[in-house]
Structures are given as C-alpha cells and as structure tokens.
Amino acid sequence: MQARGVDVIDLGIGAPDLPTPAFIIDALAEAARLPANHRYSSYYGCREFREAVASFYRQRYGVELNPDTEVLTLIGSKEGIAHLIQAVVNPGETVLVPNPGYPVYRSAVHLSGAKAVDLPLDATNGYAPKFSDVKKSYKDAAKLMLLNYPANPTAATIELSTYLEAVAFSKENQLLLANDMAYDLITFRDYQSPSVLQVPDAKDVAIEFGSLSKSFNMTGWRIGYAVGNKDAIKALSTLKSNLDSSQFLPIQLAAARALESDLAVVKKHATVFEKRMEKMHAALQRLGISAEKPRGTIFLWVQVPKPYTSAAFAEKLLEDAGIIITPGTAFGTAGEGYARIALTVDEQRLDEAIIRLEQLDIKGGNGT
Ligand SMILES: *Cc1c(COP(=O)(O)O)cnc(C)c1O
Numbered sequence: 001m002q003a004r005g006v007d008v009i010d011l012g013i014g015a016p017d018l019p020t021p022a023f024i025i026d027a028l029a030e031a032a033r034l035p036a037n038h039r040y041s042s043y044y045g046c047r048e049f050r051e052a053v054a055s056f057y058r059q060r061y062g063v064e065l066n067p068d069t070e071v072l073t074l075i076g077s078k079e080g081i082a083h084l085i086q087a088v089v090n091p092g093e094t095v096l097v098p099n100p101g102y103p104v105y106r107s108a109v110h111l112s113g114a115k116a117v118d119l120p121l122d123a124t125n126g127y128a129p130k131f132s133d134v135k136k137s138y139k140d141a142a143k144l145m146l147l148n149y150p151a152n153p154t155a156a157t158i159e160l161s162t163y164l165e166a167v168a169f170s171k172e173n174q175l176l177l178a179n180d181m182a183y184d185l186i187t188f189r190d191y192q193s194p195s196v197l198q199v200p201d202a203k204d205v206a207i208e209f210g211s212l213s214k215s216f217n218m219t220g221w222r223i224g225y226a227v228g229n230k231d232a233i234k235a236l237s238t239l240k241s242n243l244d245s246s247q248f249l250p251i252q253l254a255a256a257r258a259l260e261s262d263l264a265v266v267k268k269h270a271t272v273f274e275k276r277m278e279k280m281h282a283a284l285q286r287l288g289i290s291a292e293k294p295r296g297t298i299f300l301w302v303q304v305p306k307p308y309t310s311a312a313f314a315e316k317l318l319e320d321a322g323i324i325i326t327p328g329t330a331f332g333t334a335g336e337g338y339a340r341i342a343l344t345v346d347e348q349r350l351d352e353a354i355i356r357l358e359q360l361d362i363k364g365g366n367g368t
Helices: 022-032 047-061 077-088 103-111 136-141 160-172 230-241 249-260 264-286 310-321 347-359
Strands: 071-074 094-099 115-120 142-148 176-180 206-211 224-228 299-303 338-342
Touching (some): 022 249, 047 071, 047 224, 047 249, 071 230, 077 103, 077 142, 077 224, 077 230, 094 103, 094 136, 103 115, 136 142, 142 160, 206 230, 264 299, 264 347, 310 338
Parallel strands (some): 094 115, 094 142, 176 206
Antiparallel strands (some): 071 224, 299 338
C-alpha cells in the first residue's frame, strides 16, 4: 500500500518509537573506545551488568540475587526464552503457554519438539491465569509454564497474589515457572508491577526474564537478562555457551548504566505512552469500541465490534483507513474477537489515525 502511495499508519509494531536516552548512548560510545572491551565477554555476561541487574532487583523489588549464579546476560529476552525451552524441555514434553500470548512462546516450544498446551486466559478474569481451570492431563504432563505480566498483547497487569498462586501451582505440579517481564517498567501512575521472585522461596521454581528493549527504548541493542532459579540459569547458560558468546561488552556496560540510573527517564517515557493510551481510549469509547484501560504496556487490547472477526476488522482498517493493527488471533485462538493497538506513534499521528477511524463506516461492515 505504501508503494501505491498510501500514507499507512502503523499501530501494529510492538516496539517503542522513542529514542534511547542520551546517557546510555554516551556510555556505549565511551566503552566502545576502550580496546579492552573489544574482546569476548564471559559466557555469563560481564560482571558489571550482572551486578547492575542484582542491584536493580534489590532496589526495585527487594529481591536478593547472586550475580554469579542467579543472573545471566541475554542477547535480548526473546533468545533467552526460546533457548530456555530448548534447555529444559525434551522433545515430546509439555509446556503450558498463555493463550492469548506472545507468539514466540508457542513457536519456540514447537521448534524444540515439545508440545504447547493452553494456559487459559480471558477477560472475565482480567487475563490472570485460572489455575483451577487447567486440565488435569495438562497439569500432570507440563514441565514448564510461561507467564507474562504486564502482558503482551492484552496489556493485563496483576497483583503479587497472582504470583503467589503461580508459585504454589508450579510447586504442586513440579514444573518450572518462567515469567516474562518485558514491560516491567512501563506502568502508569502509582501502579508497580511485581516480580515473581518477591514470592517467598520462588527461586525454588521460578526464572524471570527482563529486557532493556521496551523500558529504555533499546530494542535493536539486544540486551536482556534471566534471573532466579540457579539450575535453570545454569542449563540456559550451558546451552548458550555452545551457541553464542554473550553480548558486546560496551552494550552490556551501557545497559548496566541504564539499570543503575534513577529510572526518571523510564517514568517520563511511561507517561508518554499513558497519554497516548488515554487519547486513543477516549476516541474508541466515542466510537463505541470497548477496551479496558490498562495500567501498563504500550498496547490497547480492544474488543472488535460486531459482526467482524479479528482478521476482518484488521483488514477493514487497513483497506479503508490505511491503519495497521494486529488481529487478536495472531496471539492465539483465544484472541478471536479482539485486536491489539500499539501506541507506538506520536500524538499527532495518533490524532490522524483517530480522524480516519471517525470517518470509517465501521457499522457498515458485513463482517467477512
Ligand atoms: C518485545 C517482547 C519480548 C522481546 O524482547 P527482547 O528483549 O527485545 O528480545 C519478550 N516478551 C514480550 C512479551 C515482548 O513483547
């Protein structure tokens, strides 16, 4: 469509549009000039970064981590999650995967030869897992369970009590719990997203993934971390030591600087996403399209108006308004009836998108 000259507004991309803060770029440039930083990093990642992660966890969550055994540098959390699955699950074994959820979970399980089964999530429960609804056969078979809050695509957030339940469920069913916290710092007002490691003895069963990508606008830098259960960390680092040789040292050192900062810049960015969210939410409300107002992430998870399917609605917006959104079904079967709007354009662009939505004859659709 762009080649045809259509001015397409992309609300599909799940990556922040804001630039990486200058102090982090300065730290990268400084570190990149030192020849000592041009060699291989330790397989586990450099000491400075692992210590920065540990100190971030102490300050933010009151959780103590041993930087030698309970923290691992990742080349972005995506590879860490995909490799953890390969490291701890054998072909044919079962993994509980949120539906709807981040598509990498399901494909990584598939690539490892294991079997993904649904961890049911739905709007009635605010997209918190309904552990009591998990099929007995799934519970018995599962070796690993994946969680993600604040969530992509649903923008759902939870309280610590959900993690208490999740840890108890994991112990009861002898499975490893892997929590993806890609949006841990993008939260609004006084809401703070908890860490699963705040649950007493969570380290017995849980590993958590963090990333600089979304919170510091560093998607292309490829830097994240895994923390928690040391056996899982060990398994993941053993696999990774045969595949990669950790991240470029200056990137780790700059990321350490970011995590050790006062996070004022993160708060400022979160406010930008909150303002965009409020604006789009109000516009959708005027149009009769309902969506929960989220407490975090860079997304709105909206109910597709009748009689459209998710795919038909996304197609209508693209064809008739030049707006890209993501149909909920891209995130699993349970996403039918919903769509994800990414708030990753500036307010001016968002205003243009809203004008186009207002001009669109949504009710006139035939739903096919
Ligand atoms: C973006 C995203 C990731 C990947 O983050 P990277 O650290 O850049 O690999 C992981 N999980 C979720 C839910 C995401 O939205």
